[in-house]
Amino acid sequence: MSTSPLTILLASPRGFCAGVDRAIQIVEVALEKYGAPVYVRHEIVHNRFVVESLEAKGAVFVEELDQVPDGFPVIFSAHGVPKSIPAEARRREMLYVDATCPxxxxxxxxxxxxxxxxxxxxxxxxxxxxxxxxxxxxxxxxxxxxxxxxxxxxxxxxxxxxxxxxxxxxxxxxxxxxxxxxxxxxxFPNLHGPRREDICYATTNRQAAVKAIAPKVDMLLVVGAPNSSNSMRLVEVAKLHGCPASRLVRRADEIDWSELDGIGRLGITAGASAPEVLIEEILRDARAHRDVTVEEISIGTESITFKLPRILLEPETTA
CATH class of the missing domain: 3.40.1010.20 (4-hydroxy-3-methylbut-2-enyl diphosphate reductase, catalytic domain)
Known part of the structure; x- marks a missing residue:
């Protein structure tokens, strides 16, 4: 074990966005309302820790609707689905909840x-x-x-x-x-565009926070999943803005602290589908190996929240 000093720069904002938070709440509230199992088409968000936590509560993740038995509720993931999916659910008279990010x-x-x-x-x-x-x-x-x-x-x-x-x-x-x-x-000079930027506020903010710390650190870790688009973009942004030694990690156990012996300043952020508990896990590990000082570098705060779908808020009707 090395007791050499390590300064960790924590990017802020990081981690869960409002759409991810809402999607996870949808699964949890559906489990409370309908009981287990509740089926979810595709990973509700791209993070195995989150998926496994929901599985432990009774969620069952499938890739297609034909894997959902009749009579059970199904939730569509935060990423959105083609129109054919809710159409098929209606044809089968399924109870479905759409967790697509607003x-x-x-x-x-x-x-x-x-x-x-x-x-x-x-x-x-x-x-x-x-x-x-x-x-x-x-x-x-x-x-x-x-x-x-x-x-x-x-x-x-x-x-x-x-x-x-x-x-x-x-x-x-x-x-x-x-x-x-x-x-x-x-x-195409006459191209029509969105009235407002399509790239979401959370993606924009997390990339801006990474740009703020990447030039100041020797290495930057992005906590997230390889199938998470926003997490992979954070790695790319860090590499392009001053920290070539940037990489994705899913969990603390993927970090070999002996490889970081020469690192004096470490940046850490998390993709929008990665919970803060995974950051805390890495900080605990870091403190077990190094003399750690943590500095949070914030580019602003986020206060956006999204309402749950009405179907989850309405009382159950009895025949």
Whole structure:
């Protein structure tokens, strides 16, 4: 064990956002209201610690509706789902609760509005991500064009270059997305965009906090999951803004403290689906190995909250 000093710079804001907090509450309240088991289509948020904690309370996670037996409630994850999913749930007369983040739902409504006004939609996002699948699934197949990077923008084939609109995934890199949108606007000057930025406040704030501490540390750890888009973007942002030695960790047990012997200043943040308890776990481990001083670097506070769906707040009716 090394007792050498280690200064930890904690990024703030970090961890849970309002959409994630709401989604987890939805599962917990549904378990209280309906009893276990409650089924959840896809991981409610991209964090195994959270998923396993909810499983211990009686949640059962599945990938598709056909894995849900008749007669049990099902919850749709915070990432959003294609319209075909609630349609199938209604066909089967299932009791379902939609935990889609309201900021993702806002993107869905934007895409529908542009489509109803006759525009072709360009979605900036990562292929295969549940949020992208959900957004593309709001409209008829083939009507949303996905672009991931500048090469995709250059290769984009559209019906009418003067009748286009774009929306974006909510968890992208702010800087990368700005470059892609600039390239889209350069190619299509009459491009319609969102009234307000699609990248959510939490993604924007967490990336700004990382930019504030990355140049000041020797290494930066992002607590999150490899399938969490916003967590992976935090690693990229840290590397691009002054800390090449940045990496993702799921839990404290992934950290080999002997490898950090030469590190004097360590940055720590957490993706929007990572609970604060995982940060506390790392701080406890750090104190067991080093003489730790913790400094919190805050770029502001967050006060946004989202209401639970009405179906969970209404009293149960009896026949």
């Amino acid at each position: 900021l993702v739902s806002k993107v869905h409504r934007e895409a529908e509005r542009h489509f109803s006004e006759g525009r072709q939609i360009v979605l900036v996002g990562h292929a295969g991500h549940p949020e992208v699948i959900g957004t593309m699934g709001q409209l008829p197949e083939g009507t949303v064009l996905l672009v991931e990077d500048l090469d995709d923008v250059a290769a984009l084939q559209v019906k009418d270059p003067d009748n286009l609109a774009y929306v974006t995934q909510t968890t992208l890199s702010v800087d990368d997305t700005a470059r892609v949108v600039d390239a889209l606007r350069a190619r």
